Amino acid sequence: MAETKDPAGTPGPPTTVVLFGATGDLSRRKLLPGMFHLLRSGLLPHVQIVGTSLDEHTRDSFLDFVRAALDEFEKEVTDEQWKDFAQRLYWAPAGIDNLRRVIDEAEAGCTEPQHRLHYLSVPPRAAMSVIEDLRDAGLVERSRVVMEKPFGTDLASARLLNAAVNEVFDESQVFRIDHFLGKEAALNILAFRFANGLFEPIWNRTMIDHVQIDVPERLGLEQRADFYEATGAYRDMVVTHLFQVLAFTAMEPPTTLDPQSITEEKNKVFRSMLPIDPADVVRGQYAGYRDEEGVDPESENETFIALKCYVDNWRWAGVPFYLRTGKKLAEGQRIISVAFKEPPKSMFPEGSGIGQNGPDHLTFDLADRAKLSLSFYGKRPGPGFRLDKLSMQFSVEDTHWSGSVLEAYERLILEALKGNHTLFTTARGVERLWEISEPLLDNPPPVRTYEPGSWGPNQVHQLIAPHAWRLPFERKWRGNGTTA
Ligand code: BG6
Numbered sequence: 001m002a003e004t005k006d007p008a009g010t011p012g013p014p015t016t017v018v019l020f021g022a023t024g025d026l027s028r029r030k031l032l033p034g035m036f037h038l039l040r041s042g043l044l045p046h047v048q049i050v051g052t053s054l055d056e057h058t059r060d061s062f063l064d065f066v067r068a069a070l071d072e073f074e075k076e077v078t079d080e081q082w083k084d085f086a087q088r089l090y091w092a093p094a095g096i097d098n099l100r101r102v103i104d105e106a107e108a109g110c111t112e113p114q115h116r117l118h119y120l121s122v123p124p125r126a127a128m129s130v131i132e133d134l135r136d137a138g139l140v141e142r143s144r145v146v147m148e149k150p151f152g153t154d155l156a157s158a159r160l161l162n163a164a165v166n167e168v169f170d171e172s173q174v175f176r177i178d179h180f181l182g183k184e185a186a187l188n189i190l191a192f193r194f195a196n197g198l199f200e201p202i203w204n205r206t207m208i209d210h211v212q213i214d215v216p217e218r219l220g221l222e223q224r225a226d227f228y229e230a231t232g233a234y235r236d237m238v239v240t241h242l243f244q245v246l247a248f249t250a251m252e253p254p255t256t257l258d259p260q261s262i263t264e265e266k267n268k269v270f271r272s273m274l275p276i277d278p279a280d281v282v283r284g285q286y287a288g289y290r291d292e293e294g295v296d297p298e299s300e301n302e303t304f305i306a307l308k309c310y311v312d313n314w315r316w317a318g319v320p321f322y323l324r325t326g327k328k329l330a331e332g333q334r335i336i337s338v339a340f341k342e343p344p345k346s347m348f349p350e351g352s353g354i355g356q357n358g359p360d361h362l363t364f365d366l367a368d369r370a371k372l373s374l375s376f377y378g379k380r381p382g383p384g385f386r387l388d389k390l391s392m393q394f395s396v397e398d399t400h401w402s403g404s405v406l407e408a409y410e411r412l413i414l415e416a417l418k419g420n421h422t423l424f425t426t427a428r429g430v431e432r433l434w435e436i437s438e439p440l441l442d443n444p445p446p447v448r449t450y451e452p453g454s455w456g457p458n459q460v461h462q463l464i465a466p467h468a469w470r471l472p473f474e475r476k477w478r479g480n481g482t483t484a
Helices: 025-040 059-073 079-086 096-107 124-136 155-168 184-194 225-250 259-272 408-417 427-442 459-464
Strands: 015-020 047-052 089-091 115-120 143-147 174-176 208-216 281-286 304-309 321-326 335-340 361-365 371-379 387-395 447-450
Touching (some): 025 079, 059 079, 089 096, 115 124, 115 408, 124 155, 155 427, 184 225, 225 259, 281 459
Parallel strands (some): 047 089, 208 321
Antiparallel strands (some): 208 335
């Protein structure tokens, strides 16, 4: 059989990455270690990196910063690997002239013309001025620009931002990043749904009772009070990550895996979503949030949100999607759980255990070490007919692929370098999500206090009744951890 080439596995073209906000937290934790990892894996063989930010640095002090980041987040770095990476790193002090000069310096030794990837790891309010600087410095041609979420804070601001970006960059040059779309496990939802004959026929309102997308975090503000006060849990997580994951879960089969087909199907899901009804939303704030440094002592900002929403189309009409996320909760998890309709239970005697642990479920764990479990009722061995909840489980760790997992940012940087939009969000999609958010943003329910380490305010149970949240899981994951 002829061997087919997977374009995703090919290296990126010769590129100069210009990293704005290069000394920020995201850059330190994800972007610089990610690019190092891509270089080391042979996926980014001809890269130069120009870092810039408002911080004072020289090339040497920037190299120290990067080395410390790699030591903290990449663990194994040999001298040879570091030497190779370090010689590709440059520092541009703030200012257009400096930027131009340092990019020229970085590209001086390159044998082929470099593409440019401007990565804007900067707060939303700074993004526009960077775009204008790029225009004034003549750095638009042969360039792509990666923008970090959130894209605006409501429909009006998102429209303004998109229009302003498109005045400088053609839409084909713009990559709006949502790192949940780069997670291996998120992509596996598509493989699972569309590469198997078993699941797609039951993926609809006739067979599925409800869906939960649950992303509790143990983390608190992590020195991001300023950012978080201006966003809150809904803007930080729901209108971005959770809705994107919902789209992968709910979309129709795309004609092909190309960016246009996938985007079309995702946007159809967003178009079918009903506006968020504030009565279906629980907002929470953890006790002590208002005492955090940088937080308004009277802040009404939510650090927790749970809501019910609907995709009102042929496949999903009437099926509730329950979403939940928040800071300082009991566990850090990222799961999608699909609950199947319960069968008639009449044949089983009372006390048999049928339905006792909720309906049968399919659960995706979106952790970097992706897992999947199908939980179902089975007969307990022995006399009588006692039923218990059992599960079939898959973990990427059990396979020989576990070393090949690309971290979400690595995959997305690589795809942006290649100009592939499949895993990025579009202006239209983002604007539609702000549109359905309007009733909630205009009329948010009051924030309710919850204890750090809990699962949020008590009202979350009423929101999902008569069902129950899957988390915390009742049974242990095979081996380590917990699962369905
Ligand atoms: C970010 C949010 O986009 O995603 C953070 O701004 C959040 O508040 C993070 O903690 C969660 O991402 P992950 O990949 O760690 O689940």
